[in-house]
Amino acid sequence: MMKVAVIGANGKIGQHLVEQMQHAKTHEVIAVVRKEAQQKALQERGLTAKLADLEGPVSELKSLLKDVDAVVFTAGSGGNTGDDKTLLVDLDGAVKTIEAAEASGVKRFVMVSAWQSNNRENWAEDLRPYYAAKHYADRELMRSKLSWTIVRPGALTDEEATGKVVVGDSLAPGTVPREDVASVLRRCLDENGTEFRAFDLMAGESEVEQSLQSMKEMA
Amino acid sequence: MMKVAVIGANGKIGQHLVEQMQHAKTHEVIAVVRKEAQQKALQERGLTAKLADLEGPVSELKSLLKDVDAVVFTAGSGGNTGDDKTLLVDLDGAVKTIEAAEASGVKRFVMVSAWQSNNRENWAEDLRPYYAAKHYADRELMRSKLSWTIVRPGALTDEEATGKVVVGDSLAPGTVPREDVASVLRRCLDENGTEFRAFDLMAGESEVEQSLQSMKEMA
Numbered sequence: 336m337m338k339v340a341v342i343g344a345n346g347k348i349g350q351h352l353v354e355q356m357q358h359a360k361t362h363e364v365i366a367v368v369r370k371e372a373q374q375k376a377l378q379e380r381g382l383t384a385k386l387a388d389l390e391g392p393v394s395e396l397k398s399l400l401k402d403v404d405a406v407v408f409t410a411g412s413g414g415n416t417g418d419d420k421t422l423l424v425d426l427d428g429a430v431k432t433i434e435a436a437e438a439s440g441v442k443r444f445v446m447v448s449a450w451q452s453n454n455r456e457n458w459a460e461d462l463r464p465y466y467a468a469k470h471y472a473d474r475e476l477m478r479s480k481l482s483w484t485i486v487r488p489g490a491l492t493d494e495e496a497t498g499k500v501v502v503g504d505s506l507a508p509g510t511v512p513r514e515d516v517a518s519v520l521r522r523c524l525d526e527n528g529t530e531f532r533a534f535d536l537m538a539g540e541s542e543v544e545q546s547l548q549s550m551k552e553m554a
Numbered sequence: 555m556m557k558v559a560v561i562g563a564n565g566k567i568g569q570h571l572v573e574q575m576q577h578a579k580t581h582e583v584i585a586v587v588r589k590e591a592q593q594k595a596l597q598e599r600g601l602t603a604k605l606a607d608l609e610g611p612v613s614e615l616k617s618l619l620k621d622v623d624a625v626v627f628t629a630g631s632g633g634n635t636g637d638d639k640t641l642l643v644d645l646d647g648a649v650k651t652i653e654a655a656e657a658s659g660v661k662r663f664v665m666v667s668a669w670q671s672n673n674r675e676n677w678a679e680d681l682r683p684y685y686a687a688k689h690y691a692d693r694e695l696m697r698s699k700l701s702w703t704i705v706r707p708g709a710l711t712d713e714e715a716t717g718k719v720v721v722g723d724s725l726a727p728g729t730v731p732r733e734d735v736a737s738v739l740r741r742c743l744d745e746n747g748t749e750f751r752a753f754d755l756m757a758g759e760s761e762v763e764q765s766l767q768s769m770k771e772m773a
Contacts, residue, residue, distance in 0.1 A: 392675070418637035422645075422683040426690065427674075455646075456611070464641040471645065471690045478697070 337443070339524060340365045340403045342387065342432055343410025345373040347493070348447060351517035352407060357382060362524065367399065389428030396435035405443035406436050407520050418464045425465065429472035433479050443530075444481040445523050447516070448473050450489045450508065450535050457508075473533065484523045485533035488516045501539025502546045509537040518543050527551070556662070558743060559584045559622045561606065561651055562629025564592040566712070567666060570736035571626060576601060581743065586618065608647030615654035624662035625655050626739050637683045644684065648691035652698050662749075663700040664742050666735070667692050669708045669727065669754050676727075692752065703742045704752035707735045720758025721765045728756040737762050746770070 339356065343349045344366035356364040357380075366377045366384040377384035387399050389410060400406065408429055412420035429446070436444055448469050451457035458466040476483045489509045496514035519536055522543050523529045528551030539546065558575065562568045563585035575583040576599075585596045585603040596603035606618050608629060619625065627648055631639035648665070655663055667688045670676035677685040695702045708728045715733035738755055741762050742748045747770030758765065 418641055419683040422637055422641060422686045427686045430690075431674075455650075464638040467641045467646045471649075471694075474694070475690075 336362055337404035337524065338363045338365065338402060339405045339407060340367050340385075340400060342367045342389075342406060342408045343447075344368050344377065344384070345370075346409055346411065346413075347491070348513045348516050348520070349409045351514045352409065352520055353377070353382060355517055355521055359521070361521075362405075365403065389424050389431065393431045393435050393438070396432055397438050400432075400435050400439040400441055403436075403439065403441050405445070405524055406432065406441055407445045407447070407524070408432055409447040409520070411447075421464055421468045426468040426472050430475045433472075433476050433481065436481055437479055442482055443484075443524065444476060444479070445484045445486065445520055446473060446476055447520065448485050448487045448533070450487050450537075451505070452487055453533060454505070477533070482530040484529045484531075486516070486519055486523065486536055487534060488519075488536045489538075491516065497538060498542060499539055500543055500546050501537050501541065502534045502550050504534060506535040506537050511536055511538045515543070519547070522547055555581055556623035556743065557582045557584065557621060558624045558626060559586050559604075559619060561586045561608075561625060561627045562666075563587050563596065563603070564589075565628055565630065565632075566710070567732045567735050567739070568628045570733045571628065571739055572596070572601060574736055574740055578740070580740075581624075584622065608643050608650065612650045612654050612657070615651055616657045619651075619654050619658040619660055622655075622658065622660050624664070624743055625651065625660055626664045626666070626743070627651055628666040628739070630666075640683055640687045645687040645691050649694045652691075652695050652700065655700055656698055661701055662703075662743065663695060663698070664703045664705065664739055665692060665695055666739065667704050667706045667752070669706050669756075670724070671706055672752060673724070696752070701749040703748045703750075705735070705738055705742065705755055706753060707738075707755045708757075710735065716757060717762060718758055718760060719762055719765050720756050720760065721753045721769050723753060725754035725756050730755055730757045734762070738766070741766055 339362045344353045345368045353366045367387045374384040412424040452469040488511045492510050494512040526547045558581045563572045564587045572585045586606050593603040631643040671688040707730045710732050711729050713731040745766045
């Protein structure tokens with residue numbers, strides 16, 4: 336059993352992930368959020384919830400991650416703020432969390448990225464600044480001393496989970512339910528062979544577990 | 555004599571640099587600009603000028619840098635555009651230039667950064683997104699296989715050059731004329747001991763050459 340900090344636990348993927356983890360009881364989950372009201376709501380549901388400001392200093396994030404074994408980073412500034420926040424949260428906030436994780440002795444780091452963030456040629460024109468932020472956060476993570484996994488989902492939907500996905504180095508564009516993304520993130524924590532891998536993720540034909548295992552065979 | 559590409563040759567620092575290099579004749583200069591009118595104006599002054607779009611593909615930048623020995627990167631999106639351009643030009647444009655330089659066999663890369671871009675604690679509140687972009691571009695450069703130098707000037711002024719500066723790992727905030735920054739960039743191309751160094755730069759008491767040599771002794 337690991338102590339897992341979910342950064343961005345109030346996000347749409349984060350909410351699914353925290354709920355799944357609370358239900359599964361495989362690991363101890365710490366839900367990390369930005370606002371006190373969010374923290375209170377999570378605590379009322381019996382979860383351990385902590386506050387963090389991704390625009391604050393690394394030292395605060397380091398304290399937050401004390402005794403934590405694994406981090407899932409699913410925070411983002413979202414579509415309603417400007418690209419100043421894209422730079423300060425999606426990029427710098429992510430990298431500060433990586434630095435804090437390294438400094439705190441965290442072993443495992445699972446990053447929610449975006450389809451083909453590794454490949455500038457596939458960045459959608461109107462989302463290029465967002466992709467650039469994710470791209471450089473991912474590059475910093477890959478160079479860290481953490482056991483990283485980078486999950487690059489396609490267009491996110493609120494459809495119900497199917498439990499069926501496809502993963503790969505370079506998938507065609509598509510969609511994937513947030514609830515299924517959460518299942519993949521959770522499974523990455525337990526599946527040997529997902530460390531030091533970055534992959535696209537879409538709705539597909541295979542069970543999550545089977546998809547991640549097939550990736551191991553591709554390695 | 556090296557063939558030196560100045561990226562951002564129409565910028566305020568770039569203009570000084572290109573003029574100084576044309577006058578000094580120590581190296582062959584290629585002035586790289588974004589607009590045809592800028593290119594034409596430079597050509598009319600007897601300079602070799604080329605067009606480049608830092609938001610375009612790496613392949614185009616790679617062609618541009620064919621047979622080039624050194625790059626000085628002094629391009630920036632400037633204060634009149636949004637942080638989307640900060641991400642796409644100051645960060646991604648810089649890193650694409652670094653990648654193109656590596657792929658083209660360029661040896662030397664001198665980057666114009668900003669005072670204390672290496673140290674989040676010193677980032678001015680209203681310029682944090684800009685600093686973040688410079689910070690990550692610098693990090694990518696330091697990890698490249700190029701012989702890099704990162705110059706981090708303080709607040710830039712249009713005052714006349716004094717020829718006197720101070721450099722250091724962590725200087726107090728201050729100002730420096732753009733014309734003096736250009737002299738430092740030019741001198742970095744020739745001064746052994748500036749490779750693999752990043753330093754703050756302000757107006758000061760010592761000649762440019764002497765300042766850069768003193769840094770070598772500090773190493």
